[in-house]
Structure formats: structure tokens, C-alpha cells
Amino acid sequence: MSKKLTTRAEDYSKWYNELVVRADLAENSGVRGCMVIKPYGYAIWEKMQAQLDKMFKETGHENAYFPLFVPKSLFEAEEKNAEGFAKECAVVTHYRLKSDEENKGKLIVDPDAKLEEELVVRPTSEAIIWNTYKNWIESYRDLPILVNQWANVVRWEMRTRLFLRTAEFLWQEGHTAHATKAEALAEAEQMMNVYAEFAEDFMAVPVVKGFKTEAERFAGADETYCIEALMQDGKALQAGTSHFLGQNFAKAFDVKYTTKEGKQEHVWATSWGVSTRLMGALIMTHSDDQGLVLPPKLAPIQLVVVPIYKGLDQLEAIRAHIKPYLDELKKLGVSVKFDDRDTQKPGWKFAEYELKGVPVRVGIGNRDLANGTVEVARRDTLTKETIDITNLVETVTTLLEDIQNNIYQKAFDYRASHITEVNSFEEFKEVLENKGGFISAHWDGTTETEEKIQELTKATIRCIPLDSKEEEGVCMYTGKPSKKRVLFAKAY
């Protein structure tokens, strides 16, 4: 707790890595590219899961579970999807180890236990799920299928970063089957909206809703909806995607249904997912040089009370004095921790809870006891005030709402001041270099131009915003005609 964090200004990337580890969120493991999510980090993820799960169920979805492994022959069935993920697949080839006779106590892969067909550890589950849906769907009566899965997936990334890009990560993946194209499109758009609502109302992270360009689409999708957030270093982060898969998987796995009129039609599909990557977005959007800043709605501890005492008598007097107020807060659903550890000093505890982003901290000592006061500190602004203890319940509940709104507004204002319209490639490069953020520009609609711009600047088209207006213009790079602005940014 003693050493200060690297500041964002010194080294943003280092600040992030240090913060994730020192706030006890996650750490690297003994397995290349795989992280350990520590209890405090996992508690935040659990809160995210619970809220998302509730929203999925409210929109009619059920959970299920499909196998971790995808036999190679199923994996390759939808060609674009297979091609998109083949380069980063962990592959199981054997099903047994045996003692190494030349090296006592060591194990080797048993060559006699080679699988007839290799198994891919799922990088995403469309293939295994559509191979299953094939048996679930006969007629229009079996549709829609609205299923979600909470699972781990593996993508063998070469350069990994805690939460942002890891070889194994946790996510949810919704997979739905529909009778009509319109219904599938509406589902894909609905789930993008669910993600946006979750990001804004719970994570306090403002997002842009939009479409991906063809080059940035999910492998196997006809359209990818996304939500894009902006981090404090001016880089964008894709926070969730929802794919309209057309009939691609239905055709690859021959999934047809009988319509009311008795005709045979291929089924329409969507898939949509968010992952532990959201943790990265949450951390980078709000945190500061003192440590984590958490939105109260997702904070595992919303209020911490640090007693300042000498001897057990004082501790018990403080505990008894504040108990009725804490009980009342708990009854209102506030998660409260009374930190009575005698192994650490109050100052150490203050710094620890600051680092861990606990929204509200209350300090109470002997003098407070005499005066009927407590000191209340809020994490987002790092300000404190002394209040009458009889106002504690109202102060804390109001503060939790204020903090949730305040950090959203701060992130919103930052983003608002970091969406820049440009009309020339010179201007584009200048803004990208000196300011960062989203850059709104005209583009000629070709993958060629998009790739060229990326090659020259490392910026990509984050999305074609849903609310982008028709506007006559010319591509900032080629000068060819364009009817819409798109959002560019460097991205995580």
C-alpha cells in the first residue's frame, strides 16, 4: 500500500497494469496469456453478470450450456467463421498422459491416446450450438430459440493484457434462431440496446451505438452491431457486439424449419456477447492516479466504515454507536463493511479503500463519538465532510446516487470533448496525434481505403454510428463521394 501508483500522465499503460494488480482485481498466471481473476475483481464481475442476466431474462432469454470442445469437422463447417478463428485456436489432440520412463516422476503425452478427430477449444460457440439447434428445430412452432450461455472461451492471442486481451476469458454468448430476417435483425438490435443500457446505467460508461464495417465484422456475420466506449487516453474500446448472422449458420448446418404454410426455409440467426473485457473498460473509464473508481451500482463494497480507536473498549463503543445507522443502510440494500482489523492502521486502510475504489468511506473516532459526528469521504471527488451521524443514512444513499451520476457525467463530458469532426486527412492525422478520441470523418465505403488509413495511422473505423445523419461529403483520404460520416479511433 506504501508505493504510489504510476500516474496516468507518466505512463497510461503502466498505470493500468499496476492498478489491476494492486487493487486485487486480477494477475497473470503460470499459463501464458491466461489470468487469475482475484476475489475482489471477481466480485465486480459477479455484479455485472447478475445485472446482465436479469436483463437477458427480462427480454425472454434462457440460459443453457454447450460443450467446451468443437470437433474440427464441425468447426470448419461455416467457412468464414472457421477462417476467422483458425489462427488462434487451442487444439486438443490427446486424451491421456503417462509416466515418462526415462524421467521418473514426470509425465508425457501418451502417443497411444491420440484422438481420431482433433477438438478445438471453443473460441466462440456458433458451430457447436448450430449443430445442436439442428435437432431442436422442425417447425415454426419451435421458433424463436432465445438462449444464452455463460462460459469461458479461448483465443490464442500473442500479445495479452489483463482483462483487455487474454488467451482465456469469461463471457456470455447469446445464440438465437428465428423464422424471419426481420425478427433476427430486431433481436440483434435489441441486444445492442441492452448492452448500451447496461454500460451507461450500471457501468456509468457512455457508449456510441453503431454498425461495424465489413472488414471489422464478426467472422460469419452479415451485420455486426456494436457499442464503443472511449478511454481516458483517447483510445476506443469495443465493449459489446451483437451479430445478425443471416442464414449462414443455418445453411452450414442445414437447419430448416417448416413454415405455417408448409414450406421448408432456412432459419435466421443472431449471436451477441460481452466479456470480462468490460472490466478493462470499467477500470480505464473512471479510475484516477489514486486508484480505482467504481460506480456504486457495481461496487462490491459501497460503504466502508473505518473506526479510529485505541483499545477494544473504544472499538466496541464506536461499533455500538454506529450500528443502528449501518443496519438501516443494509436494510436499504447498501453493502457495508465495518473494518475492525487490528492488523492495520486507519491511514493504511484509507489508502487501501481509495485504491480499491470503494465509493463512500466513513471515518469515526473518539472525538466523533463525543460530538455525534462522522467524517464522510467520497471516492470520485476525493472530498470529505463532517456530518451529524443522524444524517448518515440519507447522506450515504444520496452520495451513492450522486457518485453514479457524477462519474457518468464526467465520462460523458470527456467523450463529448473528444469527438472531433475533420474534413481532410491532414487534419485527421493532426487530431489523432495530438488529441486522440473519436474522429468523425467521411470515408468512401471501401475496405481498401479503410486498410490504407489503418496502415498509415493505426486508426480503425470503430463504427458507423446508428444516429449518423445523411450528409453529402467526400472521403477524407480518396476524395470519392460519401454520404455518411463514420467514427475512427485508435482502439484497444
Place this chain on the structure above:
Amino acid sequence: MSKKLTTRAEDYSKWYNELVVRADLAENSGVRGCMVIKPYGYAIWEKMQAQLDKMFKETGHENAYFPLFVPKSLFEAEEKNAEGFAKECAVVTHYRLKSDEENKGKLIVDPDAKLEEELVVRPTSEAIIWNTYKNWIESYRDLPILVNQWANVVRWEMRTRLFLRTAEFLWQEGHTAHATKAEALAEAEQMMNVYAEFAEDFMAVPVVKGFKTEAERFAGADETYCIEALMQDGKALQAGTSHFLGQNFAKAFDVKYTTKEGKQEHVWATSWGVSTRLMGALIMTHSDDQGLVLPPKLAPIQLVVVPIYKGLDQLEAIRAHIKPYLDELKKLGVSVKFDDRDTQKPGWKFAEYELKGVPVRVGIGNRDLANGTVEVARRDTLTKETIDITNLVETVTTLLEDIQNNIYQKAFDYRASHITEVNSFEEFKEVLENKGGFISAHWDGTTETEEKIQELTKATIRCIPLDSKEEEGVCMYTGKPSKKRVLFAKAY
């Protein structure tokens, strides 16, 4: 829904397999030995998870997440553990697929993407977790560590059965670290008690608490506590285990802590787990020839209302009439489904909900509307009665409690009548053959005798019951002295 289930008497094993599939709980997948858990089955598992998770948190545990993969060198560190699981490990050897140039559209494993060190897909996580704990533990202040993980694991079983034995399954695994042996032993015993409480109070499955013999212990444990349940065919099912791991993993991974007195000591460990296997126990304990029987506390739908109507007017009249009572029930926390589908007839629905084990079913038609009555059917006894609709709320809430208690009592009575004391091997074989169940007998305490009995009869020692009294006796097989009876059974 038309075809009747195979009955238990006809073929118990076939009855089980059919029931799991036809009640929409799970099915086999396109991956050898791996199952798909369907939404209705998963909803039951979610209810189990929620309750267990609550009980773990109430006993001071937090959740975390550790990697899916275990590098071979870590896996082999604890020799007994490695030896126990090596024979059934899925092994990742490569991290990329590439196009097969000789076979367009097909993929092959890329030989250039061979891993330097093979990765074992976790069959259990002691190794990867203790390699992590090594960095978390320095002094007594860091202890205890009380962590649980909800995860998937893989054990390459040759003969698999839905829920009971699958290559991949879902489970939770608690992994705790303690300063003293006594504390670790107390933790292991506590978690066995948590499992027993969950099994009896929520699953309505009576269990015997006990120790495993040395031969049946978890690989790497010094003591394994277990809970054992009895199925309707007289076979036992191990429903949960809690292991005292001694200092085995601390020694294998060199995990020491500094005591208050400044000495260096190895840490003491436990691990404990229950899995989707519990679904198998739940199904086999209560269900009958009509289908599933679910304990109300774990039933995704506790009350289903089937309206019997002609035309939309009648349907809406029924809906309006019963709505206030259903609203009241929902307010009390009862999960209610009003099945207004017009694609199926009431008789079909009755059979479906019977098959799916919904505890209480209400039928309401035009005549009921006139008379102010409803027909209430309970799933466990397959009995029904017509009641005044004004008594619906009280009737349903009482019934849900009754059913929970009744199915527990029924299972308890069955088990009570299927624990048989024997004093000779002849008697043992006779009871095993003709009656089944638990057989309480003296045993000389050696693995040799245990294995011999298993070889001759297929029965194993399920446990040494915790409440087994000291009693002078002789081993039923060898005639050597014995001080305690143990429980034998054939087992899943």
C-alpha cells in the same frame, strides 16, 4: 409427449436416460462424452448454484477464477494427484489450425504451432491454484484463504452418462489455505456439512456423511469427507466430497508462511466440490414412471396454470378471474407459469408438466369459472382436488411445503429400509443381489480386502459413516478383527 416412458421396473437405466432427454434436461452432443444442458435442466442447476453460492458466502468464502489450462510441469508437481488424473486428461498440444492445401475448405492442425509445453485441460484445479497461492501467502496475516470457483472441468471418461459421468462437467471447487491442521480439518468437515444440508433441505435427498477409505480418497488428499445418497434402484451415488489435503500441495508448490512467532511453516489445505452430477441424484431420487418429480425449492416453475377454454373470450375471462391469486402468489415468491399457448391441448400440457415435474398444477375451465373453483393437482402423489378459488393462495403455499417434506420423507423411508446390517460374506452377497441398498458390515481396514470384495461383488465401501459407533466385530470377508462397521454398496 405421446409415447410413455420406459418404466423403472422394466429398465431402470433406460428409464433414466429417456427421462433426462424427454424432460428437456440434457442431451448428448456432437462431442464424445460431452452433454448439452438444455434450458430447463440448466434452470434447475442455476437454482442449485444460487443456493450453494449463498451458503458458501455465509461461511466466509469468496469466488475467484483460475485458468482452464494447467501446464504439464505444474500438473505433475503433486505426484499422487497427477497420477490419479493423468489417465483421463485432455491435452492441448497446438495453438493454431491452417487450411488443408490438399483438401479445400478443410482445416488441419498447423505443425508449426506446437506448444513448447503441453497444457492439460483442468480435471481439477489444485495444481494451478496452489501455484497461485504461493504468491498470495507470506505470513499468518494472509491466512486463511477461503476461495471458491464455479467452472467447467474435463475428465476423459470412457463410459459416459448424462449428468452422472460426462467428459466435461460443471462444478464448483473450493480451495482453502490455513495456518493449522485443526483449522483445515474443521473447514473440510464444515463444507461436508454444508453439502449435506443442501442435499437434505433443498434437494430433499437424505445423505450419509462419512469418510472415504484410503483406496477411495481423492488423489492427493489425506482424508476425504463425503456425502452418499441412495437411488431408487438400490445403488449409491457420491453426491459431494470435501478433502483435507494436509500439506501435500503446500509442499509440492513450496507454499510457506511466517507464523506469529516468526517461524516458517507449510500451509494446510482443503478442497471441496459438487458438480452437475447432483442433477443425476436429484432426478433418480424422486422421479417416477410418469416423469420427473422436483422438490419445490429447486423447481424452475413451482405452479403451472392450464386454462381449459374455447376461444379467446373464455381464455381472457379465465385469465382475469385467476390473476389476483397468481399475483399474490408471485408476491410471496412462488414462480408461476400461466400456459396460454393455443398450439397445444390441455391434456397434452397436463402430461408435459407431469413429465417435467412441476410440483403443483392448476386446471381451470368454464365450469370452474361459474362455480368459483379450480382443480389443484400435486405432482408427487399424482392426486388432485377441487377447491374454492379463494383458497388458492393458501392451498398452493401449503402444498409446496408439503411436497418438499413428503418427497424427502419418502426418500428417507426408502433409504431407512435399505440399510442392512450383515455379519457374513454369504449374507452380504445375498442382500446385495436381492435387495441392494447400503450394507453395513465389518471390514478389516485393508485396501486388499476392499479390492477383493469389489472384484467379487462390484460393491465398494461408500464411506465410514461419521456416526458409526465403536463395535467389536470381525471382518465379514477375512474374519480379522474390526472395530467399526462401514457402508458398502454398488454405486454410480
